[in-house]
Amino acid sequence: MPIKRLDTVVVNTGSQNDQHSVSVPPVYLSTTFKVDLNNEDAQNYDYSRSGNPTRSVLQHQIGKLYRVPQENVLAVSSGMTALDVILRGLVLLNGTDNHTPTIIAGDDLYGGTQRLLNFFKQQSHAVSVHVDTSDFEKFKTVFQSLDKVDCVLLESPTNPLCRVVDIPRILRFVKCISPDTTVVVDNTMMSGLNCNPLQLNPGCDVVYESATKYLNGHHDLMGGVIISKTPEIASKLYFVINSTGAGLSPMDSWLLVRGLKTLGVRLYQQQRNAMILAHWLENSCGFKPTRTNKATKTRFVGLRSNPDFKLHKSFNNGPGAVLSFETGSFEHSKRLVSSKKLSIWAVTVSFGCVNSLLSMPCKMSHASIDPELRKERDFPEDLVRLCCGIENIVDLKKDLLAAMVDADIIEVRENGKYLFNKLNKNLAVNTTIDDLHKPLSIYEEFYNQDLIRKDSELNIKSSKL
Ligand SMILES: Cc1ncc(COP(=O)(O)O)c(C=O)c1O
Numbered sequence: 001m002p003i004k005r006l007d008t009v010v011v012n013t014g015s016q017n018d019q020h021s022v023s024v025p026p027v028y029l030s031t032t033f034k035v036d037l038n039n040e041d042a043q044n045y046d047y048s049r050s051g052n053p054t055r056s057v058l059q060h061q062i063g064k065l066y067r068v069p070q071e072n073v074l075a076v077s078s079g080m081t082a083l084d085v086i087l088r089g090l091v092l093l094n095g096t097d098n099h100t101p102t103i104i105a106g107d108d109l110y111g112g113t114q115r116l117l118n119f120f121k122q123q124s125h126a127v128s129v130h131v132d133t134s135d136f137e138k139f140k141t142v143f144q145s146l147d148k149v150d151c152v153l154l155e156s157p158t159n160p161l162c163r164v165v166d167i168p169r170i171l172r173f174v175k176c177i178s179p180d181t182t183v184v185v186d187n188t189m190m191s192g193l194n195c196n197p198l199q200l201n202p203g204c205d206v207v208y209e210s211a212t213k214y215l216n217g218h219h220d221l222m223g224g225v226i227i228s229k230t231p232e233i234a235s236k237l238y239f240v241i242n243s244t245g246a247g248l249s250p251m252d253s254w255l256l257v258r259g260l261k262t263l264g265v266r267l268y269q270q271q272r273n274a275m276i277l278a279h280w281l282e283n284s285c286g287f288k289p290t291r292t293n294k295a296t297k298t299r300f301v302g303l304r305s306n307p308d309f310k311l312h313k314s315f316n317n318g319p320g321a322v323l324s325f326e327t328g329s330f331e332h333s334k335r336l337v338s339s340k341k342l343s344i345w346a347v348t349v350s351f352g353c354v355n356s357l358l359s360m361p362c363k364m365s366h367a368s369i370d371p372e373l374r375k376e377r378d379f380p381e382d383l384v385r386l387c388c389g390i391e392n393i394v395d396l397k398k399d400l401l402a403a404m405v406d407a408d409i410i411e412v413r414e415n416g417k418y419l420f421n422k423l424n425k426n427l428a429v430n431t432t433i434d435d436l437h438k439p440l441s442i443y444e445e446f447y448n449q450d451l452i453r454k455d456s457e458l459n460i461k462s463s464k465l
């Protein structure tokens with residue numbers, strides 16, 4: 001049978017072996033399952049903390065997305081729970097009297113990830129060393145300076161600065177000199193549709209995603225998925241989940257199976273919107289460095305002007321839908337995000353939703369990072385993050401433009417012919433409000449790639465639901 005594309009397999013939930021031949025898998029809310037002591041081997045479930053049929057359907061679907069058997073997939077109650085389970089199950093146990101578990105992680109991290117790593121550090125369970133993982137030479141130097149590295153935690157593009165980490169190169173380096181180091185990838189910014197770090201050569205050991213974002217896409221559940229390279233790794237993680245009760249609830253599992261079905265179309269439209277917006281912000285709104293003002297910038301991996309455009313494209317199938325830009329002024333960014341003219345862009349944290357979201361990371365998603373640490377890391381406090389949804393791009397642009405005018409950042413001249421960036425003293429022709437073709441042709445290039453890579457090298461076992 002020909003291998004099906006990823007956006008097809010997530011739609012199809014297969015035959016449910018159900019007495020009524022249902023088209024949609026049911027929700028099994030039961031916490032207990034009757035036990036037959038004469039036939040214990042046939043018993044798949046006894047208690048929902050340990051396993052639940054609806055959670056199994058979800059794990060099967062995620063297995064198809066990452067091209068691994070269902071046994072390698074675990075669904076948990078949030079993205080942060082996923083990281084917690086991974087660190088407890090694979091890293092913290094390595095501590096001895098003579099060794100403190102050591103993690104290398106990036107220096108542009110989601111605030112909650114930083115907070116969890118700090119927590120483990122305070123508990124003396126593990127130390128985290130932070131380095132700009134998008135700079136391979138810096139990463140290599142730090143790695144080689146440490147006695148033993150238990151875990152490398154990678155994320156690309158980074159949230160919210162959109163820096164590209166050369167995951168394939170780091171994997172080649174780490175697995176060559178230290179095969180026992182566990183390499184974990186937080187794939188939330190890309191989702192399994194855009195990137196599969198398990199299939200790189202060599203692949204990583206574990207991938208996790210906050211399913212709260214793209215996988216579900218509707219901001220009506222919290223969830224996390226953990227996908228392991230081998231069933232042995234998965235079984236260590238399962239032990240933690242069963243011991244602590246971190247597994248995803250049946251109702252949320254069911255909602256996530258449903259949300260996942262539209263991942264392909266949602267992501268396609270969200271990325272298209274992000275591509276167009278990023279070009280418009282850079283070229284028509286003047287959010288790019290000028291000779292006199294270097295403080296403004298549009299950050300997006302789908303921009304050709306991004307020096308890592310090619311690198312990102314070399315191991316991802318799309319640019320994602322998160323972009324950020326610096327206005328050059330904290331006060332003006334705050335005015336923009338507080339503008340009452342915003343009627344489509346919702347000022348909320350998170351991303352990956354069908355609705356478009358606008359935020360100021362230093363005040364919102366990344367507020368849990370100590371301001372001193374943000375300063376040390378040159379975190380731009382004026383950064384505005386845009387997480388594109390599926391709305392019509394013309395409406396999205398108009399809504400944002402109204403707020404930028406209200407915030408005194410942009411002045412519309414000659415009846416919309418020119419947009420003048422007042423902070424950057426940059427006058428640009430407003431060419432792209434209706435002209436969608438240029439960015440789209442670049443966007444299509446991403447999608448000319450085959451979404452399925454190296455499938456022939458994988459041993460995809462058929463797994464039971
Ligand atoms: C990149 C990234 N990883 C992990 C998480 C944590 O996921 P959750 O909120 O589902 O716990 C988030 C955001 O919350 C995130 O942005």
Ligand SMILES: N[C@@H](CCSC[C@H](N)C(=O)O)C(=O)O
Pocket residue numbers: 110111112159349350351364365366368
């Ligand atoms: N108050 C929350 C903030 C969640 S941020 C969610 C998401 N990862 C994002 O980047 O927007 C917290 O304390 O974690």
